[in-house]
Amino acid sequence: MFPAAFEYQAPATLADAVALLKQHGDDAKVMAGGQSLIPLLKLRFARPELVVDIGRLPAMSSIKRDDGHVAIGALVRHVDVERSKDLEAWLPMMIEASHWIADPLVRNRGTLVGSICHADPSGDWGSVMLALGAELVAHSQAGERVIPIDGFFQGPFTTTLRADEVATGIRIPMPKGPSGGAYLKLERKVGDFASAAVAVHVEMDGNKIAKAGIGLTAVGATNIKATAAEKALVGHEPTDELIAEAARLAAQAAEPKGDIRGSAEYKKDVVRVFVQRGLHTALGRAKEGRA
C-alpha cells in the first residue's frame, strides 16, 4: 500500500517547522516517529498535502526534571521511556505502561507525545497522562502554549492542538508526598489495542489520600478522566469500602461500545475490577515508599 502523494519537509529548526505549519495549516500533518500517521497515510484515512517530519529537530529527545516537573521531549520514543532509569525512579508507573504499548518494534519508532497528539481513544499514554495530571507544551509562531491534558482530548483523533501548532513536549508534575501508580491493561495479544485499560495514580499525605488520578483507555470516545472516582478518594484514608466505591464510580464514567473484544457491560466491569486492583497496588506502592 502506498500513501497518496504528499510533499515532505524535514525542517532543521523549530522556527522552520512552525513557519511551515503557519503557511500550510490544515493541509499539513506533523510526523514524529510515524507509527500512527504512516498507517493512516497508507490506508488513505489521512491525505495531507505536506508532511512535516519533526524527527530531525534538535533538543527534543530528553527526559529531565525541572521546576517540580518531569519534562519529556516530543522525540522521546516509547522505548526511551521503557529504558529510562530516571523515570523508573521518578514515575515508575510510566515504565509499567510502556511495556504495553504496541510491540517492541513499534516502540523503537513511536513517540509518547506523538501518541498523545494522535488521540486514539484506545491509546495507552492518554490515560497515563490524565492520571498524572500532565500538561502538553505546544509551539507556534505566536510562541509557547501550555495545555492541560484534562480537556485536551475532544473526541476520537481530535484534540485542542491548533493546525499551526506543534507539540514539543509534555510536562508531568513530580509527586509531592509518597506516591504510587499502576497501569492495568487487558489485551487479546501483544500489539493489540486494549479491550480496556486503566491508569491509577495516588499521592499520600500521612494516612490520607492527597491526590488521586484515574484514566480509562478504550472505553469511550476519548481517554476518560474518572473525576468522580478521584474526588471520592481525596482527603480520605483508604479502606476496602472506599476503594470499591471509587472503582464503581470509575466504571460509571466508562462509556464503552460492545465489539469483538467484549460487550459494553463486560468492559465496564473490567474497568471496575482494574481500578479496584490498581488502587490496591498503587496504595501498596505508595506505602513502600516507591516514588
Add this chain to the structure above:
Amino acid sequence: MKVSMKVNGAERGGEIEARVLLVDFLRSNLRLTGTHIGCDTTSCGACTVLIDGEPVKSCTVLAAQADGRSITTVEGLMEGGALSAIQNGFHQEHGLQCGFCTPGMMLVGTALLARNPDPTEEQIRWAISGNICRCTGYMNIVKAIQHAAKARADAQKESPATSAAVAGGE
C-alpha cells in the same frame, strides 16, 4: 527527492517520491528482496530491518526518514562469507519452515543479542513478540536465538579477541 543511506555497510541512494516506504525502497530500488512484505499494516514484522542497530517495521517507515541512517537487512547478516551466529542458530535448530518471517526474526535476534548477550527465554519471547510466525509455534525460533547466544558466549570464552567478529553487525 534524493535519499542516501548506508545499507549493509555500503552507501546507497536514489531519487524517489516522498511517499515511498523504506521496505519498497529496499526491495524495488535496491533489489534487496530478502526483506519481505507480509501484512503491510505494522502487525507481522516480516519487513523488519535494523535502523542504526534497532529493529523496526520498514513498511511503517518512509525511506525519507531513513535518509542518512545505517540500515541492516537480512542480506547484511553474513560475516566474512560465513553465517552469523544467529543465521547458524536458525540453521542448526531448524528455526523456520516456510521462511517468510525468518529475515525479521533473525534481525530481531541479532539486535537482541547485541543489547543483551545472555537473554532469558522470556526476554527472547518478548523481543520477538512483534514478529509473527505462522508455521513453527515459535519454539524452534526461541531455540535458534538461544543457540546463537551460546555460540557467541563460547566463542568469547575461547578467544576474546575474535568475539567481535562472531558478534557481528554491531
